[in-house]
Amino acid sequence: MASTYDFDLFVIGGGSGGVRAARVAAGDGVKVGLAEESRYGGTCVIRGCVPKKLMVFASEYRDMTEDARAYGWDIKDGPFDWPAFQKNLHTELDRLEGVYRNLLANSGVETFDSRARLKDKHTIVLDDGTEKTAKTILIATGGYPVRPDLPNADLGIVSDDIFDLESLPKSILIIGGGYIACEFACILHGLGVEVTQYYRGAQILRGFDDEARGLIAEAMRARGIDLHVGTDIVEMWPAGQAHDALTGSDAAMGAEGSDKAAKQGGVHGGPVCVKSTTGGEKTFDMVFFATGRAPSSRDIGLQEAGVILGRKGEILVDEFSRTAVDNIYAIGDVTDRVNLTPVAIREGMAFVETVYRDNPTPVDHDLIPSAIFTQPEMGTIGLSEEAAAAQEEIEVYASSFRPMQTAFAGREARVLMKLIVSRKTRVVLGCHIVAPGAGEMIQLAGIAIKMGATKEDFDRVCAVHPTMSEEIVTMRTPIRTA
Template sequence: MSDFDYDLFVIGAGSGGVRASRIAASHGARVAVAEEYRVGGTCVIRGCVPKKLLVYGSHFAEDLSDARRFGWDTKGATFDWPTLRDNVAAEVDRLEGLYGQTFANNKVEVFHERATLSGPQSIKLASGKEITARTILVATGAWPSVPPIPGADLGITSNEVFHLPALPKRAVIAGAGYIANEFAGIFNELGVEVTLVTRGDKMLRSYDQEIVEKLVGISREKGIDIRMNFPFKGAQKQADGSILIDGGDAGMIETDLLMWAIGRVPNTANLGLEEVGVSLDATGAVVVGADNRTNIESIYAVGDVTNRVQLTPVAIREGHAFADSVFGNNPQTIDYGCIPTAVFSNPPIAGVGLTEEEARAKLADVKIYRSDFRAMKNVLAGRNERALYKMIVDGATDKVVGLHLIGPDSGEILQAAAIAVKAGLTKQAFDDTVALHPSMAEELVLMK
């Protein structure tokens, strides 16, 4: 018998923790997981899954408008926020149940309470119970950041936005990343007057800036008030219940809802990591090597808590690699190159590989190919909104080193195309592929 209660104890039942637990158990490990909130983590409970469902719901506003040009009579169509909100919540409940079944099917024991480290191989639960484990995995994810300014507590974050009792008339969303832009699009389509503000002078800095500028322009055309260089000084509640936001020299904004979407920080506070001696970086992220191990031999970490790449599919791969390496006698590491990403804004953008800015800084010869077009559906609908596909090519090798899209279904289209970029295919390989007509995706093989 082992001297430990478990072979693996996982703190956090999000995407990375769930995958690591399941795979470790399949290798014969005795596994336990502690989750203080709900099984499923940020993505399933309060992140990408419910948010994407809200995106789908918001799209019907434009679809119903466009439908008239396609012969449909949509007079009398109305929107009811509680219906969408509650149906999304029910789907989240269903998915949480499936995650629970996964644990049960793999004989993973779940403690529904907070767990902290009390030693290199020991854990203390909120109930006071002490547990020992040969290996500990920290998979506690990240948490929305809120600025240290007066009145910051008057705002909500992406944690609370899914539970609004009613939609506000006006909303200010603070941030320049994917969460800010996605919720700006959602609220705007649902009839909220949206102001999107950021301290800096750019949106979505990690994306190709030509694509981002296109998104900013379209967003403004759709009625979203976007303000750059807005220095938040504070916020205060007014007598009528509204919020007055002080932007210093940039002016004041009055709103009914303030939402912070200014980034996410590793969720490491008060976990006992520093007391045990686990190294954290300046952001509070757990420092790990390529094998996901910390400086303490028995403690590992995966997912957003490491602040390497804050994406659900990356956390899942890291969790799987950890379990195969430690419990499956099959050492695995993650290749972080050419990870496709998308922003489900309105319209969505997606990218993989080098941006034009990155390519010009890295390569001696860069060729850029573009396709600027109007989707067939938009043409008949009388909508002037245009899509832009952009291909970045290494002129010395003809390899496609980046693809960046803005337009309907960009994320769906990019997934398959990302395989070609990852595989190092050339522009000629794209040119040699017969177009699938009529489709938006055919533009990928028609760029000259």
């Protein structure tokens, strides 16, 4: 019997999660349509993880050239060529977008380069007014960076803008203390920008292990980043213009209007003067807001179709990613569960297993390893020392030292290897690494911890010498209990 719908499945959003679900379902014989209003690959590939990591690599070469001289290489310093790097960066992003498009086409997914919104639980309306129907709809629209509710916030940039700058500023103020703020503080400093960072909290990287984030803050300051905690911005205005002269719609724009202005291209028009909560005023060539992200759920007909949204606009779903409407599902950052690309991909796979393979698969959000690409990096999985101590008696094993490679070059930088262990079960509850390459290390440590390894399991593994990571298996005595 022929279907009464145009598609068995229609996916709204062409990021990593949506593309994975669409092409795997299509490979199982499902008739799939997908609409993407911007570029295929989504935040991760086009505006997030991939271009950011390439910028991390670029920013690290300055230290490499300095260290190389200590190892006997006659290497001269030179200025960083932003236009040359940016050209290569966009060439690579174009290539990756092509890969995503080809994956969909080769899987038999019909794609629409259009914004899509729901008319009802089975009907999707595209920008040109075309309507498509589908038995099942999957929302995978991701998230977007937000500006604070502050007059003239449109004078600052957000993370989506950083890759398209015509030139790097001489000085920049970064507002925020999360991983995006800290990563870009390190990146831009490494590229030669004078970086100041304000964060309103008591310490950056809230929610991560206190000892680990404290070491990163120390390292950032030691590198020359002017990091201020307990500090926020209260006013901003174009340099050279009296801020009390701003009235009317400009002064009352706030966050929603600023987001709209940014999307229309009115992002940055020159140096900006800011006033902080500590009372100081200072001028920067650029202000960068890294103050959070919001689910991309606005104005796509979700509530009209019966989908229930949470306080922050996130789509509320059950353990199988099903919304309040029985045929509409949602995955990825738009659900605001664990906002990481590999998690969105796993949620997409679990969706396919549940809906099309008769294998109901709840999404496993427990013990997810992650990395923060500051300099040095942090790799982490499981509970922080503070969270673990709040739930049971623990032992803390930790080692902090100067790694061989950079110590030889005369650097004072330190690394941290840390395990949190249950005193009762001996299970390793958390692992936190602050070191060059921490992201690579935590991926492998995460396998053992996900399997429920005990401290004694770690102890039985022979060390690989000389490496930084050998400390993970050679720490025998806890430095403290809690």
